[in-house]
Amino acid sequence: MLIVALTFVFLLVIGMPVAFAIAISGATYFLQHPELPLTIPVQVTVSQTQNFALLAVPLFIIAGNFLNHSGITERLLTLASVLTGRLRGGLAQVSLTLSALMGGVSGSAIADAAMQSRMIGEAMVNRGMSRGFVAGVLSFGSILTPLIPPGIGMILYGTIGQVSIGRLFAAGIVPALLLWLALAVTVSLTARRRGYPAERDTRPTAREFTQALRGGIFALLFPVILLLGLRMGVFTPSEIGAFAVIYAIFVGIAIHRKLNRASFIEAVEGSLADVGAIMFLIALSAIFTYGIVLDRVPEVVSRWILSLTDNLHLVMVLVVLIVIAAGLLVDATVLIIMLTPIFLPLARQLGADPVHFGIVFIVAATIGNFTPPVGAAMYAVCSIIKVGVGSYSRESLPFILAVTLVALVLVFVPGVVLFLPEALFAR
Amino acid sequence: AQDYTLRFNHVLGPSEPYHQGFTQWAERVAERSDGRLKIDVFHSAQLGVEEDIIEQMRQGANVGQNTDAARLGNYVPSIAVVNGPYFAESLEDVAKLADTPSMQAWQEELAKDHGLKVVCFDWVQGYRHFFTNTPITAPDDLDGLRIRTPPAPIWQESISALGAAPTAMAFGDMYPGLQQRAIDGVELVYNNIPAGRFYEVLSHVSETGHIMLVNFQVVSNAWFEGLPEDLQAILVEECKTAGQETSAAILESEQKVKADLVAKGMTVVEGVDMAAFRAAGENAYEALNLGDARRQVLSEMGKE
Amino acid sequence: MRQLHQWLGRLEAVVAGSFLLTMVVLIFIGGIARLLRVPQNWTIDIATCLFAWACFLAADIAWRRDALMSIDLLTARLSPALRRGLATVNLCLIAGFLAYVIWAGIRLSWVSRARSFQGIPEISYALVTMSLPAGAALLLMTTGFKLYDLWSRDNRPGPGGKVA
Ligand code: NA
Ligand code: NA
Numbered sequence: 103m104l105i106v107a108l109t110f111v112f113l114l115v116i117g118m119p120v121a122f123a124i125a126i127s128g129a130t131y132f133l134q135h136p137e138l139p140l141t142i143p144v145q146v147t148v149s150q151t152q153n154f155a156l157l158a159v160p161l162f163i164i165a166g167n168f169l170n171h172s173g174i175t176e177r178l179l180t181l182a183s184v185l186t187g188r189l190r191g192g193l194a195q196v197s198l199t200l201s202a203l204m205g206g207v208s209g210s211a212i213a214d215a216a217m218q219s220r221m222i223g224e225a226m227v228n229r230g231m232s233r234g235f236v237a238g239v240l241s242f243g244s245i246l247t248p249l250i251p252p253g254i255g256m257i258l259y260g261t262i263g264q265v266s267i268g269r270l271f272a273a274g275i276v277p278a279l280l281l282w283l284a285l286a287v288t289v290s291l292t293a294r295r296r297g298y299p300a301e302r303d304t305r306p307t308a309r310e311f312t313q314a315l316r317g318g319i320f321a322l323l324f325p326v327i328l329l330l331g332l333r334m335g336v337f338t339p340s341e342i343g344a345f346a347v348i349y350a351i352f353v354g355i356a357i358h359r360k361l362n363r364a365s366f367i368e369a370v371e372g373s374l375a376d377v378g379a380i381m382f383l384i385a386l387s388a389i390f391t392y393g394i395v396l397d398r399v400p401e402v403v404s405r406w407i408l409s410l411t412d413n414l415h416l417v418m419v420l421v422v423l424i425v426i427a428a429g430l431l432v433d434a435t436v437l438i439i440m441l442t443p444i445f446l447p448l449a450r451q452l453g454a455d456p457v458h459f460g461i462v463f464i465v466a467a468t469i470g471n472f473t474p475p476v477g478a479a480m481y482a483v484c485s486i487i488k489v490g491v492g493s494y495s496r497e498s499l500p501f502i503l504a505v506t507l508v509a510l511v512l513v514f515v516p517g518v519v520l521f522l523p524e525a526l527f528a529r
Numbered sequence: 530a531q532d533y534t535l536r537f538n539h540v541l542g543p544s545e546p547y548h549q550g551f552t553q554w555a556e557r558v559a560e561r562s563d564g565r566l567k568i569d570v571f572h573s574a575q576l577g578v579e580e581d582i583i584e585q586m587r588q589g590a591n592v593g594q595n596t597d598a599a600r601l602g603n604y605v606p607s608i609a610v611v612n613g614p615y616f617a618e619s620l621e622d623v624a625k626l627a628d629t630p631s632m633q634a635w636q637e638e639l640a641k642d643h644g645l646k647v648v649c650f651d652w653v654q655g656y657r658h659f660f661t662n663t664p665i666t667a668p669d670d671l672d673g674l675r676i677r678t679p680p681a682p683i684w685q686e687s688i689s690a691l692g693a694a695p696t697a698m699a700f701g702d703m704y705p706g707l708q709q710r711a712i713d714g715v716e717l718v719y720n721n722i723p724a725g726r727f728y729e730v731l732s733h734v735s736e737t738g739h740i741m742l743v744n745f746q747v748v749s750n751a752w753f754e755g756l757p758e759d760l761q762a763i764l765v766e767e768c769k770t771a772g773q774e775t776s777a778a779i780l781e782s783e784q785k786v787k788a789d790l791v792a793k794g795m796t797v798v799e800g801v802d803m804a805a806f807r808a809a810g811e812n813a814y815e816a817l818n819l820g821d822a823r824r825q826v827l828s829e830m831g832k833e
Numbered sequence: 834m835r836q837l838h839q840w841l842g843r844l845e846a847v848v849a850g851s852f853l854l855t856m857v858v859l860i861f862i863g864g865i866a867r868l869l870r871v872p873q874n875w876t877i878d879i880a881t882c883l884f885a886w887a888c889f890l891a892a893d894i895a896w897r898r899d900a901l902m903s904i905d906l907l908t909a910r911l912s913p914a915l916r917r918g919l920a921t922v923n924l925c926l927i928a929g930f931l932a933y934v935i936w937a938g939i940r941l942s943w944v945s946r947a948r949s950f951q952g953i954p955e956i957s958y959a960l961v962t963m964s965l966p967a968g969a970a971l972l973l974m975t976t977g978f979k980l981y982d983l984w985s986r987d988n989r990p991g992p993g994g995k996v997a
Pocket of ligand 1: 246
């Protein structure tokens with residue numbers, strides 16, 4: 103795996119597109135293992151597209167594109183400016199709110215980040231915020247999505263580790279609110295320092311407010327309908343994606359009368375490039391992951407931890423740091439599948455509550471989606487916002503510090519995580 | 530001497546009894562072969578999708594997979610009969626099955642024509658029952674209920690023969706599917722229920738025992754042929770021993786799992802009309818063109 | 834040749850676009866049907882098959898538009914000549930990789946042609962597998978034109994083979 107990792111870094115440095123760099127470096131593993139058929143890289147890549155859970159990603163990308171062309175976004179922005187116009191960097195705050203709202207609908211940070219980038223990314227840039235900052239907010243803001251139920255990460259962790267998924271769902275809510283607060287403070291500090299202007303300096307009148315509310319009603323109804331659809335058991339998450347597309351088209355044609363033949367084609371074409379860039383990368387990353395699994399890289403790491411310390415809090419802090427470090431190269435889903443069976447027994451052995459440990463672990467793993475050089479949410483956002491990974495990384499530093507800080511608070515104050523599940527589920 | 534490694538993949542989680550069983554198999558093979566043959570066990574489908582692994586074996590890779598008769602039926606259709614409703618009904622049946630000329634001929638065909646070597650099939654996950662939120666006592670009670678099945682026609686045909694509306698879904702989608710009421714129930718073995726925490730979203734178990742799930746340990750035939758004969762023997766013998774022990778332990782533990790589930794609030798439905806389910810199950814074989822294969826194997830087993 | 838490439842570009846956009854929209858409709862119908870308690874399992878089967886094709890066709894659309902992400906931290910500071918050299922190395926490696934994918938993809942489709950798609954006996958999984966070598970062939974063609982443009986037009990090389 104060392105050769106694979108070095109090849110990968112080298113290819114990135116010489117500026118090769120990440121999708122190809124990940125695939126070509128991953129393929130070198132197979133050259134070192136002549137016993138493996140050379141068709142495996144093709145096979146695992148194709149298999150990624152047959153994963154029903156991953157279908158949610160392109161569907162929410164398409165939904166975002168159609169929402170953009172159906173007049174929903176503009177009306178939502180009007181409302182947002184009325185609501186938060188007096189805050190510095192107001193739209194950035196709105197995007198965080200939206201992530202929390204979307205959290206009740208989508209289980210995937212990647213899908214949420216891609217959709218929001220389509221919906222309000224350009225508008226944020228037009229408000230004078232730097233592209234790197236905008237990408238940072240949209241990317242890191244989506245950390246709220248998998249923590250507010252439902253979340254794919256919690257389902258995976260609960261299933262693999264035999265931990266109550268109901269408790270995990272309940273346990274995610276308070277940490278999500280805490281993360282929201284931390285990110286909102288970070289946004290407002292940066293906005294103040296940079297002098298990002300407020301959009302308006304007068305308090306909105308009642309009339310303005312009701313007008314904006316009426317204009318944005320279909321946008322506001324959107325997450326509510328999706329949430330109800332999911333809660334009432336009408337749709338699974340992938341179907342919710344399909345429903346979102348059809349809702350956006352319906353509103354665009356029948357209600358806002360904004361979607362015509364030309365803008366319809368434009369929405370599809372925009373979706374194609376987004377889906378191509380994002381799904382191609384996700385599909386090819388399976389080649390890279392293959393060697394990591396085969397060489398059991400995670401287990402070696404776990405043995406090494408125990409040789410350092412057996413203090414629970416220190417181990418959890420180490421796990422957070424290791425997961426964030428591993429997350430540089432691997433995305434959350436893969437991290438959770440690979441590391442849960444290694445770290446959870448370790449934590450249990452040292453007396454941790456599996457729900458508490460799980461939430462800390464999932465927060466740390468989700469950060470992997472946002473950090474370079476490999477992070478699906480990061481790529482989705484950066485390619486849509488059209489910003490280089492370099493300036494994204496620089497401007498994301500405050501956000502990664504903020505979420506890491508919250509992860510550490512969660513380690514040392516288990517009550518924040520466990521309060522709600524213990525109130526809701528009697529032992 | 531040359532050393533050999535088998536990378537063995539299965540889709541179940543690390544806490545399922547099967548995983549412990551495979552680890553046992555690996556330990557004993559390593560011990561008896563003085564480390565010349567090593568089995569590396571991968572849980573939760575870490576090496577990939579079941580169908581992908583099977584294709585890798587056919588190309589001679591040193592991988593193995595825990596699979597079922599339905600998937601092997603893609604290559605030798607008749608073998609799928611083992612996955613039909615009310616086919617094998619006890620561990621004794623499974624042992625008898627191994628000695629039937631038909632099963633031996635089908636395994637031969639799998640190896641010769643398709644490159645798939647069945648190491649053993651002494652692994653039984655237990656009886657599949659219906660887990661739902663309404664009591665099921667007869668096939669009519671399943672009418673209109675969306676029951677999750679693995680995505681394969683034989684499962685769908687069997688479940689639909691028993692009266693339900695089969696809904697294909699991946700294993701991992703079941704919990705959210707039930708929670709969001711996208712499906713009304715599942716048909717699984719007892720041990721899957723605590724492992725997947727399904728008691729949180731399901732209230733009733735109806736012990737139909739409609740399928741005794743027999744699993745096959747399959748490796749690449751080319752790789753197997755390349756092993757020295759003593760290692761081949763060790764691999765097969767320890768597969769059988771570990772499989773029989775694991776199966777017996779699972780069937781024994783079912784009563785304990787059941788008691789745990791009742792303690793967690795699940796209701797075991799009384800008075801299931803087994804005769805009606807059996808009769809309904811027979812329709813599946815005809816619909817799948819497996820009627821002759823079924824009669825043939827059952828007569829060889831001395832059951833009919 | 835370039836005309837053929839442009840024509841293929843339009844064709845792949847139309848095909849991938851219709852596949853994505855069909856996917857949306859199929860998944861939606863699947864949800865509605867299950868809600869009405871008449872689950873239709875084929876809708877998801879067809880949707881995932883279309884998804885594979887849409888993915889790899891769309892990958893070429895993204896590649897044509899230089900929409901694949903790359904890290905340009907270091908290359909941006911190099912001299913134009915050096916950048917062109919690196920871009921050439923990149924494109925050649927990518928071309929080599931794509932040629933391998935085409936070979937391995939066709940080979941895999943052939944050796945595993947007996948594998949059924951979603952356990953449906955009449956449909957071969959090769960129908961899905963072929964989506965990758967087909968997409969790779971289009972990507973290879975696009976890569977070829979990028980290489981050609983890199984050396985024939987005015988020297989405007991960018992990172993990651995970004996030429997336009
Ligand atoms: Na969520
Ligand atoms: Na990362």
